[in-house]
Amino acid sequence: MRERPQVTGESMTLTPTGSPFPPAAREPAPPLPEPRGPLSEAVVEALRRPASEPAPPLHAAARPLLRRCADPYGEDLQLALYTCYELHYRGFDGVDAAWEWSPDLLRLRGGMERVFLGALRADTPGGDDAEGTLGALLEEPADAYGVSHHLCERGERWQLREFAAHRSAYHLKEADPHAWVIPRLRGRAKASLVAVEFDEFGGGRAEAVHAVLFAGLMDDLGLDSRYGRYLDLVPAPMLAIVSMMSLFGLHRGLRGAMVGHFAAAEITTAPAARRMARAARRLGAGPRCVRFYTEHIEADAVHEQVLRHEVVGDLLAREPELAADVAFGAQATGLLEDRFGEHVLACWRAGRSSLRRPLPSSPDSAVSPG
Helix, strand or coil: CCCCCCCCCCCCCCCCCCCCCCCCCCCCCCCCCCCCCHHHHHHHHHHCCCCCCCCCCHHHHHHHHHHHCCCCCCHHHHHHHHHHHHCCCCCCCCCCHHHHHCHHHHHHHHHHHHHHHHHHHHCCCCCCCHHHHHHCCCCCCCCCCCHHHHHHHCCCHHHHHHHHHHHHHHHCCCCHHHHCCHHHCCHHHHHHHHHHHHHHCHHHCHHHCHHHHHHHHHHHCCCCCCCCCCCCCCCHHHHHHHHHHHHHHHCHHHHHHHHHHHHHHHHHHHHHHHHHHHHHHHCCCCHHHHHHHHHHHHHHHHHHHHHHHHHHHHHHHHCHHHHHHHHHHHHHHHHHHHHHHHHHHHHHHCCCCCCCCCCCCCCCCCCCCC
16 A cells, blocks of 8 residues: 655545544535525436426426516525536535536526626626725725624624624635636635635644635534534525636636635625624633634634735736626625625614524534524
């Protein structure tokens, strides 16, 4: 048996299979979600069948539903789109893997993408000042007040748990959507983005992968850390954020928007993570919860520098025509994060859950509102 070479400066003990990690129990893919309207119902019902089974064309059956879809940010379209994208990640339990590249489903997804992308472009200011758009994010407005401010100053433990359930839709696959853009970049932009992704994926250490750290956070909060287990509870404002990442990442023509999104996310993460670490300590969360946020304070402060100067700078030096897309990606990120924050805070101020259904209470937390 040939041993695997060391990948870090730390010594490793190899298992009989040649892996430095013990075998892990296989985690099944999550179940298909509950539909939230006729469009998502058409997608979910199609995925219950084998992809090769003769059936009426999915895109033809759903096209009238898509025309009648009034809200590009609404529950029905966002769940349908998220479900289509999830086939490119871990998929769903019992769903034929061939659906990932079904031409019929891809045509329907394309129609939903046009609706969503059109709304994002219409609702953002546009322009081609990528540097100015990103630079404006470096300092928070004096009157800024979002979910992290609330949790840091006066949030309750049940609200911290809800926030984690929302964010599990992304953080349990953290950095995966951004990996799609790697083959679309060249030179210094590619090398620098890969360096950031290397950190996101634990720097070669499986236990330090950010998605694994977030699963530990969920365990500390008495939540189910299995992938996709809260999808039925997560509302459209959060799903839209994750779908935006998948949309940008899966389309080569939107590589500039993905880089702009990634840069904007890293710029704004460190200050919010600092507040979230204080909130976790104040609310008596465990060490794994605190660690997830403290890990992002220093790391993302470095990442934003790399993304702004090395990735965006080199990308636009090579392809200056992408400046408007970089600005758009940053603006769309701000738009959807603001919509999400407004939804959550409005629900909490009204004394109700910000999820579609309240979480079951954990033994060490106050009962969340019904």
